[in-house]
Amino acid sequence: MSDIQERCAKTLAAITGTDASTIGDDSSPDNLEGWDSLAHVQLILALEKEFAVTVPPDEGVGLENFKMIHEFIAARLGQPGGVGS
Amino acid sequence: MAFDRLDALLDLPVYGLRLEERTPRFLDALREVAAHHYAHCDPYRRLCEKRGFTPDAFRTVAEVPYLPTAVFKDALLLSIPPAAVFREIRSSATSSGQSSRVGIDKETSRRQTKCFSKVVVDRIGRERRRFVILDSPASIGRSAVASARSSTIRSLLFCASEAVPCMGEDGDRLWLEKELLDTELRGAELRGEPVIIFGFTYVLYRYAVRLLLEEGCRYVLPGSKVLHIGGWKKLEAEKVSPEKLVEDCAQAFGVSPGDVVDFYGFTEQAGLIYPTCEGGVRHTPVWGEVIVRDPVSLAPVPVATEGLLQFITPIQTAYPGHSVLTDDVGVILGVDDCPCGRMGTRFRVVGRAPRAEVRGCGDIMAEKIG
Numbered sequence: 001m002s003d004i005q006e007r008c009a010k011t012l013a014a015i016t017g018t019d020a021s022t023i024g025d026d027s028s029p030d031n032l033e034g035w036d037s038l039a040h041v042q043l044i045l046a047l048e049k050e051f052a053v054t055v056p057p058d059e060g061v062g063l064e065n066f067k068m069i070h071e072f073i074a075a076r077l078g079q080p081g082g083v084g085s
Numbered sequence: 086m087a088f089d090r091l092d093a094l095l096d097l098p099v100y101g102l103r104l105e106e107r108t109p110r111f112l113d114a115l116r117e118v119a120a121h122h123y124a125h126c127d128p129y130r131r132l133c134e135k136r137g138f139t140p141d142a143f144r145t146v147a148e149v150p151y152l153p154t155a156v157f158k159d160a161l162l163l164s165i166p167p168a169a170v171f172r173e174i175r176s177s178a179t180s181s182g183q184s185s186r187v188g189i190d191k192e193t194s195r196r197q198t199k200c201f202s203k204v205v206v207d208r209i210g211r212e213r214r215r216f217v218i219l220d221s222p223a224s225i226g227r228s229a230v231a232s233a234r235s236s237t238i239r240s241l242l243f244c245a246s247e248a249v250p251c252m253g254e255d256g257d258r259l260w261l262e263k264e265l266l267d268t269e270l271r272g273a274e275l276r277g278e279p280v281i282i283f284g285f286t287y288v289l290y291r292y293a294v295r296l297l298l299e300e301g302c303r304y305v306l307p308g309s310k311v312l313h314i315g316g317w318k319k320l321e322a323e324k325v326s327p328e329k330l331v332e333d334c335a336q337a338f339g340v341s342p343g344d345v346v347d348f349y350g351f352t353e354q355a356g357l358i359y360p361t362c363e364g365g366v367r368h369t370p371v372w373g374e375v376i377v378r379d380p381v382s383l384a385p386v387p388v389a390t391e392g393l394l395q396f397i398t399p400i401q402t403a404y405p406g407h408s409v410l411t412d413d414v415g416v417i418l419g420v421d422d423c424p425c426g427r428m429g430t431r432f433r434v435v436g437r438a439p440r441a442e443v444r445g446c447g448d449i450m451a452e453k454i455g
Contacts, residue, residue, distance in 0.1 A: 030171075030191055038225070041242045056211045057244035061202040064195065 004051075004079065008070045011046045015039050028065035047073060086121065090114040091399050095196065099203050099370045100427035104420055107371050107428070111399075114372070116140060118399035118407055119149060125164040129405040146374050146397045147385050151410040157185035157353050162404045165190050170403070174236075176352035185352045193403040197356025200400055202243055204370055207427075208346060208360045209281060209310050213246035217269050219261070219284030219293050221254035234285070237314060241283060252292065261292050270304045270338070279308035282338060286315040286347070290330055291323075297337040305339035312360075314348040317436060331365065349434050353409045357398055359434075366418060368429035373398040375430050377417050378410065380438060391416045391435055412438045 001009065006020075012027070013020035016034035029035040035043075044060040047053070047069070053076040055063075063069045091114040097107070119140035122129045129152075133139065136150050143149060156162070163170065170188035189197070218225065224235045225248055242248055251266040252259055273280045284293065289311075297303070311334045320330065327347065334345045343363035350358040359367040369375050376385050377392040386392045394415040397408045415434045423431045 038239055038242070041239075041245065044243075045246070056206075057213060058202050058206045058211065061198055061243050 002070075002074075004074050004077070005070045007050055008047065008066065008073060011050055012043055012066065012069075015042050015046060023066055025067035026065060043069075051077060053077065086402075088114070088117055088121070088399075088402060090117045091196075091402070094372050094399070095199055097371045099207050100368055100429050102371055103428055111371070111374065112144075112146070114399040115146065115149065115397065115407065116143070118402055119143075121402060122164045122405040122407065126162055126405050128160070128162060129164070146408075147376055149397060149408045151395050151397075151408040152353075152405060153410045154185060154351070154353050154412060157187060157406075158183045161186050161188055162406075163188055164405055165403050174352055174355050187353060187355065187401075187404050187406060189355075189401075189403045193356075193401055196400045196402075198240075200356045200370070200372060201240060201358055204358050204360065205241065205244060208362075209244060209312070211244075213244055214279060214281045215269075215273065216242065216245040216248040217266065217280055217282045218248055218250040219252055219266075219282065219289050220250055221252050221259065222250040223254060225250060238283065241312070245281070252288075259288065259292060261296060263296075266293070267302075270306065273309065274305055279310070280306065281310050281312060283312045286313045286317065286330070287319045288315075289313045290320060290325060290333070294330075294333050294337045298333060303337060303339060307339065307341070308344075309338065309340050310344045310346055311335075311338055311340060312346045312348060314350070321436070327365075351409075351411060351413075353406050353411075354396055354398055354401065356400055357396065362423060362425040362427060364423060364425050366423065366431050366433055368423065368425075368427045368431055370429060372400055373429075375415075375417065375432050377415060377432075380414075383410075388417050388419065393438060394432075394434065414438055 009020040009023040012023055012035070016032060016039055018032060018034060023032070029040065044055050044063070048055055051073050053073065055072070059072070063072055090110070094110050094114040097110065123133055123140045132150055138148065138150050161173070169190045171191055172194060173186055173188050176185040218238060220234070220238060224238050225242065226235070249265070249269055251262050251269060253262055270280070317327070331342050331345045334340070335342045347361045348358050349367060357373055361367055374397045376395040376397070377390065378384060378395055379386050379392050391414055393410060394413045395408065395410045399407055401407055413434055414436055415432055418431045418433060420430050421428045
């Protein structure tokens with residue numbers, strides 16, 4: 001896992017009360033206990049703070065799994081691994 | 086199952102296409118979804134057969150058979166295997182104790198969220214705002230069974246930077262936490278920071294706006310928005326018209342009347358929401374259409390004539406909720422001609438049909454605590 005992926009996983013784990021090591025690209029609200037709509041809002045806000053980035057509300061709603069999340073953050077930070085990088 | 090035309094429709098600008106541009110795309114998506122329901126939901130297919138309707142042959146939305154909302158109280162209709170249902174949405178129980186039920190799969194849920202968030206962002210903007218919730222802290226908390234009320238509030242929080250509930254609740258008793266509200270709103274005034282004030286229509290008015298006006302308490306919050314959702318029955322009984330509500334909210338919170346936004350929606354087409362625009366009317370998004378029908382003959386009526394509202398949308402693929410006749414009375418005012426600049430059919434919701442029951446989260450709350 002890259003540094004961004006690890007920090008994203010740690011943030012998600014803290015909010016959902018899960019073990020960060022169990023989080024992978026396919027993790028999503030469909031299969032990760034505790035990742036409900038409220039947790040998703042908290043996650044987006046926490047990621048904004050963690051990475052000092054802005055996630056527009058409608059784009060945050062569209063981040064449907066862990067892979068989309070860390071790729072979005074990487075793209076925002078202009079790092080390799082981001083969508084379109 | 087892939088719904089390519091539907092997915093393409095949802096990527097279009099919400100209110101950006103004129104009638105002649107959006108109609109072919111809308112009908113393509115609707116045919117795709119109507120064919121899916123016809124193939125996978127036996128009761129719906131029988132209804133279509135009875136009405137001589139085949140999903141690949143219709144040319145206008147008015148030809149698509151509608152289901153009255155009462156049908157959703159009687160049965161859980163599905164166009165997917167029951168095992169694929171991951172959430173059942175129930176409307177607030179009505180005075181007869183019956184609520185509508187719809188079962189959704191993950192795909193429909195995602196589509197609902199996408200449509201809902203696009204409409205909300207169009208109306209309140211892309212910037213996260215502090216949400217002042219005129220409801221109790223329990224309304225944004227987690228519980229094993231989410232009520233329609235807390236689900237509604239939580240669904241809006243995707244555009245919140247923080248949510249501050251400003252009411253107390255103890256059993257059937259609800260009260261405004263005046264000091265907390267005052268701290269929040271005075272703070273926003275000082276910072277010059279626009280906020281979002283949200284409440285269920287009756288509760289917002291009865292427990293906050295009226296009280297603030299009676300006590301001569303006023304705020305100045307330019308750019309802030311007051312969002313409300315819920316039934317009007319209780320306010321009608323207290324002779325509060327929609328115009329008075331807007332006027333009083335604007336006065337109490339010091340916002341522009343165009344920034345008082347009334348959200349309309351119903352369980353049978355969850356995910357579709359129709360906020361009032363700056364001019365106080367509603368618009369269909371690119372993925373929705375509305376027809377007004379005569380309450381007796383049920384034939385479509387011309388523009389500017391009141392009747393029962395029928396809503397058509399292809400976004401629900403889990404159940405045949407793509408064409409629903411409601412108990413709500415409304416009127417179409419025009420098409421693609423609103424001064425606010427939004428395209429779409431411009432309409433107004435006038436109220437409930439006379440025999441319709443009191444319902445809606447706001448009304449149910451009003452019955453509980455009023």
